[in-house]
Amino acid sequence: MSRASAWAPLCLLLAAAVPLSRQQQPPERPVFSCGGILSGESGFIGSEGFPGVYPPNSKCTWKITVPEGKVVVLNFRFIDLESDNLCRYDFVDVYNGHANGQRIGRFCGTFRPGALVSSGNKMMVQMISDANTAGNGFMAMFSAAEPNERGDQYCGGRLERSSGSFKTPNWPDRDYPAGVTCVWHIVAPKNQLIEIKFEKFDVERDNYCRYDYVAVFNGGEVNDARRIGKFCGDSPPAPVVSESNELLVQFFSDLSLTADGFIGHYKFRPRKLPATTEPPVTTTVPVTAGLKPTVALCQQKCRRSGTLESNYCSSNFVLAGTVITTVPRGGSLHATVSIINIYKEGTLAVQQAGKNMSAKVIVVCKQCPLLRRGLNYIIMGQVGEDGRGRIMPNSFILMFKTKNQKLLNALKNKQC
Structure with a gap:
């Protein structure tokens, strides 16, 4: 965008931003400083010196607060920052809350994102520039809106009713727009x-x-260690149930191709008491849905018994996969496994994102057997009522090698 062509729309934008009394004094222009604390029903923020070229090596932070019970809606009226596909040099970040909130989006170049x-009632905007600057910066308007009455052009927010829906902007009339981030808490x-x-x-x-x-994340923030799944493509993901009373759904679209979008529904349901499932044939220790292992159980020797063949039929699920996350919780270890191949699915909850599949497993006794992130394993085990695999001290776990595939494929066709 040339500097000359930018001035005409900028004049109109600035006129709209300035009270009438100031419009009657042409020499005066609003002064946008580096960051600030803003509150009220609406207002404007802009890069330092806007509409002039923003300064190099700067970091400016704006903290916005609207009345309690409302949410902040931010609309970019103009943006012209150094362009980069990954927004690595000059960019504007927008966050939920004033501190430690999840990032709603990062923007640069001249593409204006959607609303x-x-x-909640707080938002933080931060602009960072490096040593080489290029552009007139940005100007945006913030306003307060009711959480559940924002119209289809918006998305995201806090949902507290016992049931409801969430959907992409423009659903079902048009494709969702490029360059949006929606977060439903x-x-x-x-x-x-x-x-x-x-x-x-x-x-x-x-x-x-x-x-x-x-x-989709357990809890109220974007945290890869608590991510339940990441989904795309045209097949609806399997139903998801939270581990606690908070769930976060994040939708992100980049600046290129878009699609129809989605509509999802949520509902609250009672927390079930731990229930006992059928124990595997190879062990006398019952597999429970509870996550706290007994001391006696975890004092057993960490040693698998039998062979691939002898454990196949007695296992509820059999897969080969890569351990991609491990999170200690109490005396147990919660792991996410990216599936290389699944030979016996049983009642295991498998999440699919495009062609990628993953499953959650719990090593009931944290160190036994030991699963290390980044390594490939053959995993056999039972499944709790929540759809997650349960790995006991004597479950059959083996490092996965290509030579195992022939035997596993033969077992896959075996009648148990």
Whole structure:
């Protein structure tokens, strides 16, 4: 965008931003400083010196607060920052809350994103520039809105009703727009869980869901260690149930291809008491859905018994996969396994994102057997009521090698 061509729309924008009394004094212009604390029903923020070229080596932070019970809606009126596909040099970050909030989006170049909505009454905007600057910066307007009455052009927010829906902007009339980030924070009463189901789903397909995607997290923040799944493509993901009374759903679209989008539904449901499942044939220790291992159980020798063949039929699921996350919780270890091949699925909950599949497993006794992140394993085990695999001290776990595939494929066709 040339500097000359930028001035005409800038004049109109600035006129709209300035009270009438100031418009009557042409020599005066609003002065945008580096950051600030803003509150009220609406207002404007802009890069330092806007509409002049923003300074180099700067970091400016704006903290916005609207009245309690409302959410912040941010609309970029103008943006012209150094362009880079990954926004590595000069960029504007937008966050939920004033500190330690999840990032709603990062923007640069001249592409204006859609409306950005916080989940509460606070939002933080931060602009960073490096030594080489290029552009007139940005100007944006913030306003307060009711959490549940924002219209289809917005997305995201806090959902606290016992059931409801969430959908991409423009659904179902048009494709979702490029360059948006939506975050729905669903909060149930303390003694309840949250279940979400996608009725329709069409998000730009990619084997690794790198471009447009839906990510679902346990808790109230974006945290890869607590991510339940990351989804894209045109097949609705399997229903998801939270581990606690909070769930976060994040939708992201990049600046290129878009698709129909999705509509999802959520509902609160009672937290079930731990229940006992059938024990595997190879052990006398019952597999429970509870996550706290008994002392006696974890004092057993960490040693698998039998062979691939002898354990196949007695196992509820059999897979080969790569351990991609490990999170200690109490005396147990919660792991996410990216599936290389699944030979026996049973009742295991398998998440699919494009062509990638993953499953959650719990090593009931944290160090026994030992699963290390980044390594490939053959995993055999039982499944709890929550759909997650349970790995006991004597479960059959083996480092996966290519030579194992022939035997596993033969077992896959075996009648148990």
